[in-house]
Amino acid sequence: MKMKSSKIYLFMIAMIVAFYSFSPTIVNANSDEKIQKIEEFVEEQMAISKIPGISLVIVEKGKTVYEKGFGYADVKSKTPVTSDTLFELGSTSKAFTGLAILQLEREGLLKRSDDVQKYIPWLKLKYNGEQQSITINQLLYHTSGIPTITIANIPESNESDALELTVKKLLDQPLDRKPGSSFEYATLNYDVLGLIVEKVSKQPFDVYIKHHILEPLNMNDSFVGLHQVNSNEMASGYKIGLMREQPYTPPIYRGNIPAGYIISNTNDIAKWLKLQLESSQIYSIDNKLIQESHIPDQSVEPFDKDTYYASGWGVMESDKKQYILHAGENPTFTSYFIMQPDEQLGVAVLSNMNSSYTTAIGQGVMDLWEGKNVNNNHSDNLQRIDKIVTLLCVIVVGLVMFLSILLLTTVRKIVKKQRIRVSLNAKRTVFLIIHSLVVAIFLTLLLIFPKIVIGVNWEFIKVWGPTSISVLFYNAIVTSVIFYLLGLLRIFTKEENK
Numbered sequence: 368m369k370m371k372s373s374k375i376y377l378f379m380i381a382m383i384v385a386f387y388s389f390s391p392t393i394v395n396a397n398s399d400e401k402i403q404k405i406e407e408f409v410e411e412q413m414a415i416s417k418i419p420g421i422s423l424v425i426v427e428k429g430k431t432v433y434e435k436g437f438g439y440a441d442v443k444s445k446t447p448v449t450s451d452t453l454f455e456l457g458s459t460s461k462a463f464t465g466l467a468i469l470q471l472e473r474e475g476l477l478k479r480s481d482d483v484q485k486y487i488p489w490l491k492l493k494y495n496g497e498q499q500s501i502t503i504n505q506l507l508y509h510t511s512g513i514p515t516i517t518i519a520n521i522p523e524s525n526e527s528d529a530l531e532l533t534v535k536k537l538l539d540q541p542l543d544r545k546p547g548s549s550f551e552y553a554t555l556n557y558d559v560l561g562l563i564v565e566k567v568s569k570q571p572f573d574v575y576i577k578h579h580i581l582e583p584l585n586m587n588d589s590f591v592g593l594h595q596v597n598s599n600e601m602a603s604g605y606k607i608g609l610m611r612e613q614p615y616t617p618p619i620y621r622g623n624i625p626a627g628y629i630i631s632n633t634n635d636i637a638k639w640l641k642l643q644l645e646s647s648q649i650y651s652i653d654n655k656l657i658q659e660s661h662i663p664d665q666s667v668e669p670f671d672k673d674t675y676y677a678s679g680w681g682v683m684e685s686d687k688k689q690y691i692l693h694a695g696e697n698p699t700f701t702s703y704f705i706m707q708p709d710e711q712l713g714v715a716v717l718s719n720m721n722s723s724y725t726t727a728i729g730q731g732v733m734d735l736w737e738g739k740n741v742n743n744n745h746s747d748n749l750q751r752i753d754k755i756v757t758l759l760c761v762i763v764v765g766l767v768m769f770l771s772i773l774l775l776t777t778v779r780k781i782v783k784k785q786r787i788r789v790s791l792n793a794k795r796t797v798f799l800i801i802h803s804l805v806v807a808i809f810l811t812l813l814l815i816f817p818k819i820v821i822g823v824n825w826e827f828i829k830v831w832g833p834t835s836i837s838v839l840f841y842n843a844i845v846t847s848v849i850f851y852l853l854g855l856l857r858i859f860t861k862e863e864n865k
Contacts, residue, residue, distance in 0.1 A: 402433060404735050408743075409437055409728055416724035416747060419605050419612045420448040422717045423728075424633035425736060429646035429711065431637045440602040440719065442612060450633045451588065453601045454717040457695025459702045460629035461557045462643075462660065463576055465507055465678030467564050469656045470579060476567045479504040483559065486566045490534065490559070494542040501546045503563065506556040507678045508664035512542030513553040519823040521555070523618035525594060530572060533622025534562050550670045554626040557679070561625025572625055583651040584642060586635040592624040600632065602719040604699025607753045608834025609760070612720060617698040617830050627697055633715060636704070640713035643691065644706055661691055661708075690733075694726045698830050703729030712736065721831070723747045753833035760835055763842045770849045777856045786860040795858050802854040806847050813843055 405423075413421060420438040424431060436448030471477050483490055483501045491498050494512055505511040520536040522529070537555060544551060561572045568575045573591035581589050590596045605612040620628070631639075643661075645654050663675030663682040670676055674683040683690045688707060695702035699719065703726045706713040714736065716729040727745040734741045780786040791799065817828050829837050 398432070401736055401738075405433070405732050406435070406437075408731050408735060408741060411743075412724055412728050412731070412745075413438055416720070416722050416750065417607055417610070417612050418718045418720045418722050418724060420452070420602060420719045421725070421728065422448050422450060422452055422454065422633045423732065424450070424637045424640075424715050425732065426637050426640045426644070426646070426713045427711060429641055429644075434633055434637065436633075440600075442603070442605070442614070448602065448719075449600075451600050452717075453588070453590075453596065453598060453630050453632050454702065454719060455593075455604070455627070455695075455697045455700035456629045456631055456702045456717070457627050457697040457700055458554065459693050459695035459704050460625070460627050462679030462693060463580055463629055464557050464560050464564070464625040465660050465680070466580060466652075466656065467576060468503060468507065468560055469659055469678060470652075471564065471567050473653070473656060477503065477563070479507065483563070486563045487534070487559070490537065492537060492540075492542055494545055496541075499542060499546050503560070504664070505546050506560050508667075508676050509550055509552050509556055509670075510547050510664065510667055511553070511556055511559075512544045512546045512548070512551070513537065513555055513559075514540065514543045515551055515553050516822050517553055517555045519827045521558075521620050521623050523620065525619040525621050527571070527621075529620075529622035530558060530562050530565065530624070531622075533558050533620075548667070550667050550676060552670065552676075554623065557626035558623055564625070576629075580652070581635075584635075584638050586631065586638055589629065589631040589635045591630075592621055592628050593619060593630065594621060596630055601630070602700075604697075605720045606699055606832075606834050607720065607722065607747075607750050609757050609838065610753060610835075613834040615699050615834060627695065631717075633717060636715045636717070640704065640706060640715060644708060644711045644713055646711045694723075696721060696723075701725035705729055705733050707733070707737070710737075721749065723749075749833055753835050756833060756835040756839050760839050760842060763839060763846055767842060767846050767849060770846065770853055774849055774853045774856070777853060777860075780862075781856065781860055785863055786856075787863050788859060789861050791859075799855075799858050802851070802858065806851045806854075809847055810844070813840070813847075 409421060409423060418438065419442050420436070420440050422436045423434070425433040434450050436450060436452060438448055440446045440448045440452045468479065472479055477486065480502055483503060483506065492501060493499060499512065501511045517537065517540055520540065522532050522536065524532060533555070564575055565572050573595060576591045588598070603614060604616070606615045642652060643657055645657065660678040661680055661682060663677040665675050673685065674681050679693065681692050683692060688709060690705055690707055692705040698721055701718050701721055703716045714729055714733045716725050716732065718725045724745060724747055731741040777786065817823050817825055825840065
């Protein structure tokens with residue numbers, strides 16, 4: 368009986384050992400299958416979108432479960448993207464500013480219900496001609512009434528006072544809705560918050576974020592603004608143009624740092640996500656503050672389907688689950704963070720091109736990790752515009768070549784005395800006036816076109832739009848100049864009668 372019992376005992380031990388030996392194989396096989404699908408998906412979307420380089424990280428239950436770079440940090444030198452590669456975050460930077468405000472409130476240095484003028488007395492903004500009271504909360508939640516289009520007024524500057532200069536641009540801009548009445552995303556809301564951080568903490572915004580958020584999280588490879596970057600790991604930025612990636616160096620907008628210019632890599636962003644998911648062992652930043660930063664403003668209508676805005680985060684309900692997310696977009700970089708708190712799961716994607724595919728990739732990776740089907744039917748507005756404008760460029764370049772041939776032929780005939788100069792008569796004077804007016808009207812309409820259509824100038828289009836738009840713009844000017852010169856030569860000369 369004893370022998371039988373010991374055999375049974377040994378058998379049970381063997382089964383337990385076998386089970387625990389086999390279980391990781393099942394888990395790893397499942398993870399490997401997910402990872403294979405994710406990598407295929409990312410590479411497919413990169414090929415479609417023309418994004419040169421992407422860095423991806425997935426965290427789950429306090430661990431980094433996947434981290435990989437795809438493509439190039441610099442296309443010309445073929446420098447690969449790694450987890451150390453630095454990217455501009457764009458508007459995913461706003462959550463850092465939102466957390467700074469909550470920290471200062473915890474310290475008793477401000478209240479989110481305070482009027483902004485308590486800290487910036489000169490910031491007097493009007494709606495329908497009447498001065499309005501705007502609270503810090505309304506800036507956090509994008510319900511201040513500051514228009515979205517104010518992004519076009521951010522001044523180019525790398526000076527230390529750039530933040531104040533940026534906020535002062537709002538003095539000439541009326542609000543387009545009553546504060547607190549509804550949501551309207553405006554990046555300058557967070558620049559105003561950044562200036563409040565400076566006024567209250569009595570230190571520059573970049574210094575405050577570095578000391579009170581980045582350093583406590585050991586985000587030692589992250590920077591607050593391009594002026595802080597001291598690393599060879601910075602990725603080159605690109606825009607779509609002529610249906611491929613085009614290198615581009617935009618102006619420096621130091622005054623927009625609180626809203627869009629944290630510089631980081633996926634190594635550090637993994638720490639940031641773990642903190643947000645309450646799975647970080649870094650206790651110097653209170654998790655209660657993090658939870659508070661995820662509480663959305665539901666006093667206004669959602670800005671997207673079942674999605675409300677919190678302190679630098681969007682909070683979405685989908686399939687009875689809560690997701691915390693935000694996209695970031697700068698002229699040559701984009702990012703996307705999405706988290707599912709119940710599963711302590713987070714995904715971050717950083718890319719070195721302005722493309723909405725970055726968001727689609729981040730959402731797709733989350734779906735695949737959760738075992739869902741992924742939606743491949745994404746299109747990017749900038750890419751769509753680029754295709755149309757590239758076609759127009761081809762047509763205009765063809766027109767330039769045609770007009771250039773006519774112009775050179777006319778000049779050749781003049782040189783060979785086959786066309787001779789004539790005096791202006793009434794008929795030719797009328798032609799000259801009409802010709803000059805047509806060209807002048809065309810150039811005037813060309814110059815004011817973006818202001819009329821979307822309320823911005825060509826400089827803004829040059830920075831944010833596909834490079835093909837600038838190519839088309841300059842080609843249109845060249846075409847009009849050649850056309851005008853050709854017309855002048857035709858008006859002031861005539862064929863020699865043989």
